[in-house]
Amino acid sequence: MPADRLHLVRHGEVHNPRRVLYGRLPGYGLSEAGRRMARQAAEWVQSMDRPVAALWSSPLQRTRESAEPFTEIFGLEPRIDDRIIEPTNVFEGRRMVRALLNPWNWRHLRKPALPSWGEPYADVVARMNAAMTEAWESADSGDVVMVSHQLPIWITHLAVAGLPTQHDPRRRRCALSSVTSFEMVDNKWTEVAYAEPAATAGAVDVGAV
Template sequence: MRTLHVVTHPEATHHVEGVVGGWHDSRLTSVGVRAAASIARALRARIPDGTEVELYSSDLRRTRETAGPVAEVFGVEPVLDRRLREKSYGEAEGMPQEWLDRRFVPPPAVGERMDHDEGVRGAETKEVWARRVYAAMDEILRSPCEHQIIVTHGGSLTCVVASWIRMPIQSAGYAAFRAPSGSITTLREDDFFHNRQVVTLGDTRHLSPGTSA
């Protein structure tokens, strides 16, 4: 039985400052720091003692700071992987959200949805974004480890789940698996049928009031 515990980082400074995240290297707020500790405790309660655990994280500061308490409770070093980053928003990163909102071009309802930069210079297309997360997932899943923890971003969670259920890249253009900040999504593959389940999506029961964003 393989279980993936996919964490979306909790509240970060770009959330409260109202600026675009993406690759903007924001850090956790004090609320986010408390939530990261709650995430670590929740994962420790879910994963049996003595079980081998691997920890993977986006290399941006807010995800590294989320992975830190998790690494401490399990006694492991996180593997930092830039492919687990959020979608890059190019010139919009760190700009006021309303600046992006004025320029944002949504993808078409039908037709080509993956080769689309949303009207922002230097932004990743959804295809580039999805392919790098899929590649990271392929590498993670080559390990036979029973419990793997992945710390990523709210947007990239969609690509993680789509990859897990082997959704073709082009179909992922329509996918949206939404999860709150600081949530834990549980993915499981059984040893007999090798079916891949989405057991929970965006669970925040471990967060106390005031630690979710």
């Protein structure tokens, strides 16, 4: 039997004192508040009283650390999968406000529908779908938790809803340590729930791609 439900969990707050777009750069782990958020997300999944059969994680430090409370609560070691990683972005390591003030960088904004500044949205959707489908089909039953990043989760939401993937990053509904849940119905993904179980007031959330 396949899984019963699949939860895409975003990582918690990242220690990012320079407030740069961190992307896939190494060395960006959770802040103390971020660890609390990750714990709250895991406890919220536990509170649903649904068996969790598998845990997957992006390879980046912040997602691995966000998966740790799930390991502690459910006794599952995460499967690390590159397909649910943060997309590439030419602005990695920069503060976006400063970068966009430089006319030399405007060339990266010429095709926002792709987008021209990073990995194409269609590629993100395809790799996320492949990983989610494999996780769904490989579970004997129960739920699957996949700890990922804001853009892959939001793009998956848009694709499943049949909406255009071009969007305003400031309007994403994907808070730190949020949980977006899906089920496979008639061989198609259906979003069944979205929750923000973590206390994020005052959190710094400026580094997402």
